Amino acid sequence: MPTKPQPPPSRYRRRVLLWGATIGVLGTALLVAALLTMMWLESYSTESERAGNLANTLGERTEAILIDTRELLARLDQLPPPTCSPAHLQAMQEAAVTRPHLRALGHWRASERVCGVGFVASDGLRPPKADRIYDSGVIAWWPGPHTEVGGVPLFLMRFGQHDAAIDPRMLIDAAALQDRQAALWVEGLRMVTVPSGADLPDPKTLPQGLNVDNQGQRLISRFSHNAVFPIDVVAVEPLAQFWSRQRSLLAVGCGLALVMLVGWLVMLQRLLSRQLSPETALRRALRDGRIVAHYQPVIEFASGRCVGAEALARWEHEDGHLIAPDSFLPLAEQCGLTAAITQAMLEAVLDDLPRLLERAPATTINLNLAASDLENDNFGKVLAEGLQRTGLPSSAIKLEITERGLVNSDIARGLIRRFRSNGHQVAVDDFGTGYSSLSYLQSFELDILKIDKAFVDAIGTEAATSQVISHVIDMAHALGLDLVAEGVETAEQAAWLTEHGVAYGQGYLYSRALTADAFREFLQANAQAVPPQSSSIRHRSSTTASGTLGLPQGDKLIP
Numbered sequence: 426m427p428t429k430p431q432p433p434p435s436r437y438r439r440r441v442l443l444w445g446a447t448i449g450v451l452g453t454a455l456l457v458a459a460l461l462t463m464m465w466l467e468s469y470s471t472e473s474e475r476a477g478n479l480a481n482t483l484g485e486r487t488e489a490i491l492i493d494t495r496e497l498l499a500r501l502d503q504l505p506p507p508t509c510s511p512a513h514l515q516a517m518q519e520a521a522v523t524r525p526h527l528r529a530l531g532h533w534r535a536s537e538r539v540c541g542v543g544f545v546a547s548d549g550l551r552p553p554k555a556d557r558i559y560d561s562g563v564i565a566w567w568p569g570p571h572t573e574v575g576g577v578p579l580f581l582m583r584f585g586q587h588d589a590a591i592d593p594r595m596l597i598d599a600a601a602l603q604d605r606q607a608a609l610w611v612e613g614l615r616m617v618t619v620p621s622g623a624d625l626p627d628p629k630t631l632p633q634g635l636n637v638d639n640q641g642q643r644l645i646s647r648f649s650h651n652a653v654f655p656i657d658v659v660a661v662e663p664l665a666q667f668w669s670r671q672r673s674l675l676a677v678g679c680g681l682a683l684v685m686l687v688g689w690l691v692m693l694q695r696l697l698s699r700q701l702s703p704e705t706a707l708r709r710a711l712r713d714g715r716i717v718a719h720y721q722p723v724i725e726f727a728s729g730r731c732v733g734a735e736a737l738a739r740w741e742h743e744d745g746h747l748i749a750p751d752s753f754l755p756l757a758e759q760c761g762l763t764a765a766i767t768q769a770m771l772e773a774v775l776d777d778l779p780r781l782l783e784r785a786p787a788t789t790i791n792l793n794l795a796a797s798d799l800e801n802d803n804f805g806k807v808l809a810e811g812l813q814r815t816g817l818p819s820s821a822i823k824l825e826i827t828e829r830g831l832v833n834s835d836i837a838r839g840l841i842r843r844f845r846s847n848g849h850q851v852a853v854d855d856f857g858t859g860y861s862s863l864s865y866l867q868s869f870e871l872d873i874l875k876i877d878k879a880f881v882d883a884i885g886t887e888a889a890t891s892q893v894i895s896h897v898i899d900m901a902h903a904l905g906l907d908l909v910a911e912g913v914e915t916a917e918q919a920a921w922l923t924e925h926g927v928a929y930g931q932g933y934l935y936s937r938a939l940t941a942d943a944f945r946e947f948l949q950a951n952a953q954a955v956p957p958q959s960s961s962i963r964h965r966s967s968t969t970a971s972g973t974l975g976l977p978q979g980d981k982l983i984p
Contacts, residue, residue: 449693456689457682464678468671473635476646479601480658483609484650487596487616490526491582492653494591495563498584501530508532508586509540517542517587526595528579531588538588545574545590550581556614567614568593580616593617604666610657628657637664704760707740707753711765715741718773719938720790722947723909723931726923731951733789735825735931736774737938738766754795763795768807775811777941778821784949791823793854799826799837805844819848823873827854831869842870855911867904874901876927878912884921898925 497520504513509532517530521543529543538549552571555564562585568578572590580591593616596609608618608625618625631647638645642664650656668675710716720734740748757763774790781788798804812819824844831837831853841851852873880894901908910922913932922930939947 449690452689452693453686456685460678460682460685464671464674468667468674469635471671471674472644472667473646476635476660477648479605479607479660480646480648480650482601483597483607483658484652484656486598487609487611487656488650488653490591490596491611493524494527494582494589495561495584497524497530498582498587498589501532501587502585508534514540514542526591527589528574528577528592529588529590533583533586533588541588543590545579549588550574550579550590552581557612567611568616594619594621602660605660605662607658607660610659612655613657623661625659625661628659631659639664703753703756704762707756707760707762710740710742711762711769714769715743716766716769716773717741717940718770718777719940720777720944721931721938722936722944722951723791723929724935724951725929726919727928729951731785731935731948732787732929733791733823734944734948735791736770736793738770738793739938758795758797761797763797764803767793767795767798767804771804771808771811773941774822775815775817778817779815780941781945781948782817782821784945788948789821789823791825791852793825796827796829799831799840801836802840802843805840805847808849809847820850823850823852825852825854825875834868838869845870845872852909871904871906874904874906874908876908876910878932881910881912881918881922881930881932882914884918895925898927902926 501517501520504516507513513532517532521527521530527543529541529545529549531538531541531543531545531549533539533549541549550566550572552566552569556567557563557565559565564583566572566581568580570578572579572581574590577592577594580593582589582591593609596617597607597619599619602619606619606623606625608623609616610628613629626645628647628649631645633647633649636645636647637643644662644664644667646658646660648658650658717739718736719739721737722731723733723735724730725732738750738754740750740753742748754763754766757766770792774792778788778790781790794804808822812822826837826841844851850872851870852875853869853871854875855877874897876894876897880897884894898908908927908929910918910927910930911932913919913922913930913934915934919930919934936947
């Protein structure tokens with residue numbers, strides 16, 4: 426039973442866990458920071474819009490009152506004489522009553538106020554100097570000690586022969602302030618502060634928009650309205666009041682933060698699990714070129730000559746230890762990576778073969794194919810491209826397939842025929858484990874039959890399988906197939922196989938699988954003997970419905 430794939434080495438695991446912890450902490454910090462920033466920006470945007478709307482409302486209200494007052498003074502100048510008559514005074518009284526912001530209206534003759542209505546004495550207020558004199562003829566005095574009546578500093582405006590006293594408190598709708606302190610400036614001069622006497626910063630000292638005064642724990646806004654007059658509105662409120670209004674947003678944000686944080690941690694846990702999974706480790710090994718080829722020599726029994734090798738996959742972990750294929754090939758099959766492993770092994774063989782052929786030009790390497798490699802011709806295309814790129818002869822690579830790979834017989838039969846026509850010999854690997862396939866094995870155009878180690882182990886024992894190997898050998902001879910025995914571990918087994926017509930074998934009796942460099946040395950030491958003439962290997966041509974597809978004379982399993 427295949428062993429389970431070993432987990433990634435501890436060094437890699439520690440690195441992944443450290444990486445995961447770092448990413449987790451940073452991700453959590455960034456997530457929290459992003460959510461806090463998002464909530465702040467949303468709150469800031471909401472409050473900024475609120476303060477801007479207040480400024481627009483107060484600015485439009487102030488402009489409307491000032492423009493209406495100037496137009497009213499112009500209309501009063503158009504009244505028919507005589508001035509200060511009962512009709513004149515009645516007209517001024519009616520105008521003042523319909524305008525709550527007006528505290529007085531008066532008529533001037535030259536520099537003397539001769540009559541008036543409202544809460545200002547008939548001779549009017551006489552501030553020493555006007556604050557503004559406009560080209561349009563409007564003269565204005567901003568609220569101050571010289572314009573105070575009944576404890577209320579008034580805004581005075583004179584146009585033509587009439588004047589008006591405006592209560593600046595009426596310029597600001599207290600309900601719109603919503604418990605904020607506010608001040609209104611017109612043309613850089615303060616018009617009114619609510620509540621009266623509140624200490625608010627001059628707009629010249631503030632940037633436009635919403636500003637946070639952390640030291641004073643205040644939220645200060647300055648917005649300008651410049652449609653007709655340059656008007657600035659400054660509003661101040663405690664920072665706690667601002668956060669109180671944002672409670673619902675904070676509650677939603679905290680809930681969203683919790684959901685996103687849980688989702689992030691779950692995603693990170695899954696990512697770490699995937700990074701530490703055997704599948705990911707195998708994919709990384711393929712990516713990093715750590716699926717390497719080791720070579721188990723194939724020996725001619727009669728002469729002891731090494732005539733080739735079977736390329737066996739090894740997973741070389743980062744810590745240097747090797748994992749045998751029975752530990753990871755089942756995993757590769759589950760994950761759909763068998764084709765990638767076959768291609769990795771092919772690339773390794775193509776890299777190693779030129780140096781091996783320098784020592785023994787007739788050497789051949791057997792490459793194992795998975796059952797999935799016989800489902801389409803993708804591997805055949807990669808193999809042909811690799812041989813063309815390296816300039817190696819196709820006869821230098823022999824292909825081994827398992828009996829399971831012959832299940833889809835029509836597709837497999839066509840691919841085997843194509844491999845052989847391209848110059849590759851094809852072997853059935855581990856033969857005997859699927860004994861039921863004997864009935865149709867003869868329908869495949871094969872060259873070599875490899876006897877499974879289970880039958881070799883039974884040689885000289887009373888096991889039931891000890892009788893099967895003789896029938897397998899006889900059948901292979903009848904079909905004209907060359908024979909290679911796997912798992913040869915004793916001289917008695919080698920002698921029995923030689924006696925029964927098996928010419929070649931591989932196993933621990935001769936060598937374990939070797940690295941490419943070690944196999945080169947083994948090959949140099951064991952490739953000089955010349956096999957007896959009687960042990961030459963027969964070659965079976967490929968017969969099809971249309972004729973014979975024979976390989977070149979002498980293109981055998983073991984040259």
